[in-house]
Amino acid sequence: MKIECVTLHLIRMRLKTPFVTSYGAHSDRRTILIEIADADGLTGWGECVAFDTPHYTEETVDTAWLILERFLIPAIVGVPLQHPSEIPELLAPIRRHAMAKAGLEMAVWDLYCKRAGIPLSQALGGVRGEVDSGAAVGLQASEDALFRVIERFVEEGYRRIKTKIKPGADLALIERIRARFPDLPLMADANSAYRLADAARLRQLDKFDLMMIEQPLDVDDIVDHAQLQRQLRTPICLDESILTADDARKALQLGSCGVINIKIGRVGGLTEAKKIHDLCVERGVPVWCGGMLETGIGRAHSLALASLPGFTLPADLSASSRYWERDVIVPEITVAGGRIRVPDGPGIGYEVDRAFIASVTERKQTYRMS
Numbered sequence: 001m002k003i004e005c006v007t008l009h010l011i012r013m014r015l016k017t018p019f020v021t022s023y024g025a026h027s028d029r030r031t032i033l034i035e036i037a038d039a040d041g042l043t044g045w046g047e048c049v050a051f052d053t054p055h056y057t058e059e060t061v062d063t064a065w066l067i068l069e070r071f072l073i074p075a076i077v078g079v080p081l082q083h084p085s086e087i088p089e090l091l092a093p094i095r096r097h098a099m100a101k102a103g104l105e106m107a108v109w110d111l112y113c114k115r116a117g118i119p120l121s122q123a124l125g126g127v128r129g130e131v132d133s134g135a136a137v138g139l140q141a142s143e144d145a146l147f148r149v150i151e152r153f154v155e156e157g158y159r160r161i162k163t164k165i166k167p168g169a170d171l172a173l174i175e176r177i178r179a180r181f182p183d184l185p186l187m188a189d190a191n192s193a194y195r196l197a198d199a200a201r202l203r204q205l206d207k208f209d210l211m212m213i214e215q216p217l218d219v220d221d222i223v224d225h226a227q228l229q230r231q232l233r234t235p236i237c238l239d240e241s242i243l244t245a246d247d248a249r250k251a252l253q254l255g256s257c258g259v260i261n262i263k264i265g266r267v268g269g270l271t272e273a274k275k276i277h278d279l280c281v282e283r284g285v286p287v288w289c290g291g292m293l294e295t296g297i298g299r300a301h302s303l304a305l306a307s308l309p310g311f312t313l314p315a316d317l318s319a320s321s322r323y324w325e326r327d328v329i330v331p332e333i334t335v336a337g338g339r340i341r342v343p344d345g346p347g348i349g350y351e352v353d354r355a356f357i358a359s360v361t362e363r364k365q366t367y368r369m370s
Helices: 061-076 084-091 098-116 120-124 143-155 171-180 196-208 223-229 245-254 270-283 296-305 354-359
Strands: 003-021 024-038 043-048 130-132 135-137 161-164 186-189 236-238 259-262 287-289 339-341 361-368
Touching (some): 003 061, 003 098, 043 061, 043 098, 043 296, 061 084, 061 098, 098 120, 098 270, 098 296, 120 296, 143 161, 161 171, 171 196, 196 223, 223 236, 223 245, 245 270
Parallel strands (some): 161 186, 259 287
Antiparallel strands (some): 003 361
8 A cells, every 4th residue: 555645625614503611612623634545546534633722732723734744744655555553653753743643544544444445443443333422511601501402412312421620610510410410421521620739629529420530630640640539439531641552551550540531633543542442451441432523534533443342431422413514424423322333334434525525625735746
């Protein structure tokens, strides 16, 4: 397999409703779709899930475009490849920039699977034909608005609800959600809004029978999380702190968490995501697949990953209609009975809607072998 050209599509899509976290609000989603092609004309697609601002990680849409254009694409175009797992080594001389690397590697996985005529889920070692779906609920303007959103997702069959919390919108909020939905599988996502000094406050969440508290402390911390976890009955789930399989190993060794959220973009690609999954399976630690407000392309890759055996908790993978009036794939992703079917077609298993992509594209550039 040899990549002959790479095309970057910078698109902008309007979210159906703003998504609000402790980092801020998102109303539009700019994202980079990455299309690669080989000499036979087969194509593979990936997505760089960086945001416009460097609040989740240091990457942004614009810095990712620059890194892809100047460093990452030249490192792989025209290079003979036997397997997508070779990509991380080729890109290793460029430090960090995990989301840009992940988008490119995802496209290689898709192309590889299409050439082999197999689903991406099969190539990764997936064992499930369906994946349990959970919904993430951003901070709302009022509690009544929050309850209406949760009720709608419960009625639609989602199997877990994740709600955002931050100081001043936490204990009373969770208490009222739990009183309204006593049997709801519920987790809280703090997005690093707390400090170790808040341990006593966070310990009060134990009484609400949460599945987990996601990333309560600093984004690059595993030491304080270990101290906090010893004070909580509720499992801590690490997100931003886990960038590599080595990070996961150290966190588990320290006892920093009881659950790990795996996001393909955050960890630099499917190859590293699978390493983290395999490590957690070996250690008996549950994992789940997080979302990044992706289009259907990024979500299709996450769906394939979530079919692996260690993903025992519902994923942040909802229907395309959850965020978009129209998605970039055909058919769109749907949820039935709280589950999403894992496609069995080659590659990601969905067709790309080129006409719609063209209609929302702000910038496009193709890079070929020199």
